Amino acid sequence: MRVIVHTGKGGVGKTSISAATALRCAELGLKTIVISTDTAHSLGDSLEKKLGPEPSEIYPNLWAQEVDARYSMDKYWGKVQKYMVALFSKRGIDDIVAEEVTILPGLEEGAHLLWINHYFEKNEYDVLIVDAAPTAETLRLLSLPDVTRWWFERILTITQGVSRVIRPITKLMRREDAIPEEDAWEQVRKLFDTLDNVRDLLANPEISSMRLVVNPEKMVIKETQRTYTYLNLYGYATDAILVNRLLPDDVTDPYFQEWKDRQKRNLEFVGEAFGMLPMLTAPMFGDEVGGLDALRRLADALYGDRNPAERLFDGVTHKIESIGEDGEYILRVPLGFADKEEVDLYRSRDEITLRVGPYRRNIVLPYTLHDLEIADAKFADSALNIRFYKPKGSKQNA
Numbered sequence: 001m002r003v004i005v006h007t008g009k010g011g012v013g014k015t016s017i018s019a020a021t022a023l024r025c026a027e028l029g030l031k032t033i034v035i036s037t038d039t040a041h042s043l044g045d046s047l048e049k050k051l052g053p054e055p056s057e058i059y060p061n062l063w064a065q066e067v068d069a070r071y072s073m074d075k076y077w078g079k080v081q082k083y084m085v086a087l088f089s090k091r092g093i094d095d096i097v098a099e100e101v102t103i104l105p106g107l108e109e110g111a112h113l114l115w116i117n118h119y120f121e122k123n124e125y126d127v128l129i130v131d132a133a134p135t136a137e138t139l140r141l142l143s144l145p146d147v148t149r150w151w152f153e154r155i156l157t158i159t160q161g162v163s164r165v166i167r168p169i170t171k172l173m174r175r176e177d178a179i180p181e182e183d184a185w186e187q188v189r190k191l192f193d194t195l196d197n198v199r200d201l202l203a204n205p206e207i208s209s210m211r212l213v214v215n216p217e218k219m220v221i222k223e224t225q226r227t228y229t230y231l232n233l234y235g236y237a238t239d240a241i242l243v244n245r246l247l248p249d250d251v252t253d254p255y256f257q258e259w260k261d262r263q264k265r266n267l268e269f270v271g272e273a274f275g276m277l278p279m280l281t282a283p284m285f286g287d288e289v290g291g292l293d294a295l296r297r298l299a300d301a302l303y304g305d306r307n308p309a310e311r312l313f314d315g316v317t318h319k320i321e322s323i324g325e326d327g328e329y330i331l332r333v334p335l336g337f338a339d340k341e342e343v344d345l346y347r348s349r350d351e352i353t354l355r356v357g358p359y360r361r362n363i364v365l366p367y368t369l370h371d372l373e374i375a376d377a378k379f380a381d382s383a384l385n386i387r388f389y390k391p392k393g394s395k396q397n398a
Contacts, residue, residue, distance in 0.1 A: 001120055002309045003128045003202065006242070007227065008213035009220050010134035013244040014038075016289040016298060017213055017282070018131035019046040019064075021308045023292060024299040026062035030126040030309055033063040033119060037112035038133040041066040048291045059292070063125070067112050113198040114191075120201055127309045135227045142202065142234055143359060205237035209311060212241045214270065216263040225273055226357070229336040233354060233361045239313040241274050242302060243267065245284040273337070275382075278312045318363060327390040329369060332383045340379050345386070347374055352386065 004021065006014045015036065022034035033055055036043035043066055044051040049058045053068035112130075119128050132138040202208045210231050214224045224241070231238055246267070247260045270279060282301040289298050299308070318333040331352065335343070338356050346353040349370050352363045372388040379385070 001123060001125055001128060001207070003116065003120070003130065003208040004308070005130040005132050005138075005202070005208065005210050006213055007132040007135055007138040007210065009215075009223050012213045012215045012220060013282075013289070014213045015042045015046050015131050016295070017242055017244060017302065018129050019043060020289075020295040020298040020302065022062060022064070022127070022129040023059070023295045024303060025127045025129070025307075025309050026059060027296075028307055028309075029061065031061050031124070032127045032129065033065065033125045034129040034131060035065045035067055035112075035115060036131040037067055037138075038131060039069070043131055046290055046295070065115075067115055069112075072112070072114060114194055117194050117198045117201065120207075135223060139227065139230050139359065142231070142236060143361075203235040203237070205239070205311065205314065208237070209239040210236050211312075212238060212274075214241060214243055215245050216243055216266040216270070218266055218269070221266060221270055221273065225337040228274065229338045229356060230359050232334040232336050233338075233356050233359060235318060235361075237314075238277065239311055240278045240280055241270060243270060243279060243281045246281055248283045276313065320366065320369070323387075327372070328375070329372065329388045331363070331365075331369075331386040331388065333363070333386070334383045335379075336382055338379075338384070343384065345374075345377055345384075354384070 006018045006021070008014050015038070018034055018036075022032050025032040034043065035055075036051075041051070043064060047058060047064055049056075049064065051058075051064050051066045053066065053071040055063040055065040057063050116128065116130070119125055212224050212227060214220050228238055247256055247263055251260065267281075280302045282298055285294065285297065287294065289295065302308075318331060321330045321332065322328070323330055333354065335356065342357050344355040346355075350365050352365060354361045354363070369388050372390055375387040375389045377384055377386045
């Protein structure tokens with residue numbers, strides 16, 4: 001199954017493009033599902049169909065779904081939350097407050113990731129199109145597997161250890177319902193395994209592609225540059241930039257000429273800024289893009305005769321290369337437009353932590369690099385190149 005995620009600044013037309021892309025794939029004979037992960041759902045409006053929290057077939061080969069976070073949380077987190085609410089309630093905390101504080105950090109957004117994994121494992125569709133939330137929310141969503149791993153490894157394991165000690169006591173006190181049973185913890189483990197699976201799925205360019213939607217406006221392009229940097233930071237491959245709402249050439253009214261000239265300059269800037277990424281364009285239509293006929297016109301403008309499900313560019317994540325015969329290695333992390341002043345680098349024996357602005361990424365190092373030290377870290381060719389070397393006199397473990 002191919003997974004295509006459309007993201008970008010709010011209001012640039014991600015939903016229309018997602019719907020048009022899904023319709024084109026369906027009409028090419030591919031069994032396609034399009035889902036919206038934006039809390040301000042408008043996918044149903046674009047398709048002019050009523051959608052719900054479960055998928056519904058709206059056209060031959062085409063299914064659609066507006067993911068409901070609360071519905072999904074009950075489906076994937078309900079059993080564990082029930083136990084945790086009981087634990088807090090026994091301590092005198094109001095049930096409503098307990099329910100709120102027992103929501104796993106980021107799970108409301110993470111519910112969307114769980115659906116992606118669900119469809120991939122069922123393998124019922126050829127293409128999954130994701131109409132993602134605006135960029136900030138999408139980046140938090142995509143970084144969720146890395147962020148929540150800390151929560152799981154520290155907080156949850158401590159709580160589980162305590163529960164083993166005090167469960168016999170609670171049974172004597174007839175309060176055993178206050179402590180989660182082992183099957184509840186197993187549900188939590190499966191949840192985190194699922195998040196890790198989605199992380200690997202979305203980071204595999206053979207399966208998944210991120211596509212950035214922009215309007216030809218300088219502020220929008222600048223934000224999209226930052227998004228591209230952060231997607232590279234987390235290892236998600238971007239294979240195209242989609243420029244939406246260009247004024248058509250046949251608009252000749254002098255009133256729009258300055259606007260057209262500015263769009264032309266910004267379009268050139270997009271080409272310079274995103275280098276080899278394919279750039280697909282769509283015009284501004286006279287009417288709202290809603291309904292199948294309008295979506296077909298949008299798909300024609302964007303893709304022509306091209307199949308949207310194909311990979312449009314071979315994205316690259318971080319990679320490690322051996323250099324020379326002295327046991328030196330280079331870890332290359334593409335960072336696109338990152339400013340070196342915004343980059344912080346931390347290292348423990350078995351992992352590298354990179355912070356770019358407010359975002360963080362942990363890269364687990366292979367055993368070969370555990371006993372090597374960092375010689376330097378330099379920007380070159382739109383990547384951060386971290387060089388590792390073996391200190392003189394040291395003995396690397398076999």
